[in-house]
Amino acid sequence: xxxxxxxxxxxxxxxxxxxxxxxxxxxxxxxxxxxxxxxxxxxxxxxxxxxxxxxxxxxxxxxxxxxxxxxxxxxxxxxxxxxxxxxxxxxxxxxxxxxxxxxxxxxxx
Amino acid sequence: xxxxxxxxxxxxxxxxxxxxxxxxxxxxxxxxxxxxxxxxxxxxxxxxxxxxxxxxxxxxxxxxxxxxxxxxxxxxxxxxxxxxxxxxxxxxxxxxxxxxxxxxxxxxxxxxxx
Numbered sequence: 001x002x003x004x005x006x007x008x009x010x011x012x013x014x015x016x017x018x019x020x021x022x023x024x025x026x027x028x029x030x031x032x033x034x035x036x037x038x039x040x041x042x043x044x045x046x047x048x049x050x051x052x053x054x055x056x057x058x059x060x061x062x063x064x065x066x067x068x069x070x071x072x073x074x075x076x077x078x079x080x081x082x083x084x085x086x087x088x089x090x091x092x093x094x095x096x097x098x099x100x101x102x103x104x105x106x107x108x109x
Numbered sequence: 110x111x112x113x114x115x116x117x118x119x120x121x122x123x124x125x126x127x128x129x130x131x132x133x134x135x136x137x138x139x140x141x142x143x144x145x146x147x148x149x150x151x152x153x154x155x156x157x158x159x160x161x162x163x164x165x166x167x168x169x170x171x172x173x174x175x176x177x178x179x180x181x182x183x184x185x186x187x188x189x190x191x192x193x194x195x196x197x198x199x200x201x202x203x204x205x206x207x208x209x210x211x212x213x214x215x216x217x218x219x220x221x222x223x
Contacts, residue, residue: 004151030209040219042113042199043152045211088151095159095208096167097142099151 004032004089004100012106019076021103023089024069030092032065032072037086037102046074046087079107111136113215115200121221122190130185130218132200140203141183142167142212143175145196152199158183159206190222 004025013019023032031050035043049056049065049072056063062075076083086102113134122128134141142157144167154167158177172194174186183202187194197219201212 033211035214040197040217042214042216043201043212045213048211090152092209095157095165096154097208097212098154098168099144101149101151 004091004098006087006089006100006103008103009101010104010106012108013079014108015079015081017079019079019083019105019107021074021087021105023072023074023100025072025089025091025098025100026070027091028093029067030094032063033090033092033097034061034063034072034074035088035090035099037088039085043088076105079105081107081109083107111213113200113202113213115198115215115218117218118216119219121223123223124191125189128187128190128220130187130198130200130220132183132185132215133181134183134200134202134213135181136202136204136213137180138202138204138213139180139206140208140212141177142201142203142208143173143183143185144199144201145169145194146199146217147196155185155198157208159208190220192222194220195222196220 007022033048034046088102090099143155144152156175158164200215
């Protein structure tokens with residue numbers, strides 16, 4: 001079953017702008033992870049936030065998690081053309097990773 | 110180079126003809142998993158394995174089989190493929206036995222069943 005839902009489905013921004021995407025989920029989680037996929041290729045892990053954490057940073061990425069609202073957000077600062085990709089949130093709970101449908105981000109030069 | 114490999118990368122077959130998609134990882138990971146990706150649905154987990162001879166169903170196991178006879182290999186078997194199994198398939202492995210850590214994905218296998 002599809003656990004996470006990303007919003008928006010698609011996002012187009014200018015190079016240098018920030019990109020924010022949100023993820024909502026339905027059930028309990030051990031952690032929440034964000035992945036990037038370039039045009040039908042394999043997924044690449046970006047960042048993992050545990051259920052007892054509220055915020056995490058990695059380079060230009062900032063992730064927040066609100067377990068009371070069952071939601072997370074991914075912020076990419078100072079976007080680059082190379083950030084053009086689909087971004088997926090995935091919730092992990094008891095051996096299983098469940099993905100949302102993803103947000104497609106296009107960064108215009 | 111640490112990686113997950115899948116073969117074949119592309120496959121066109123016909124309904125009912127048994128096929129196997131191989132997956133191998135060279136990172137000594139215990140946890141491995143299969144996913145399918147369909148437009149608008151994201152990735153859905155088919156099966157996972159926490160160790161040799163230990164496998165369990167994911168969210169969409171119908172029509173698929175797996176085996177884990179060696180730690181590095183986790184083949185996906187379609188005994189009688191049907192057109193609704195046309196999809197993009199990914200294998201992944203994790204540093205954690207339970208899969209709780211980040212997962213490393215293979216490049217994908219695009220399967221078309223006619």
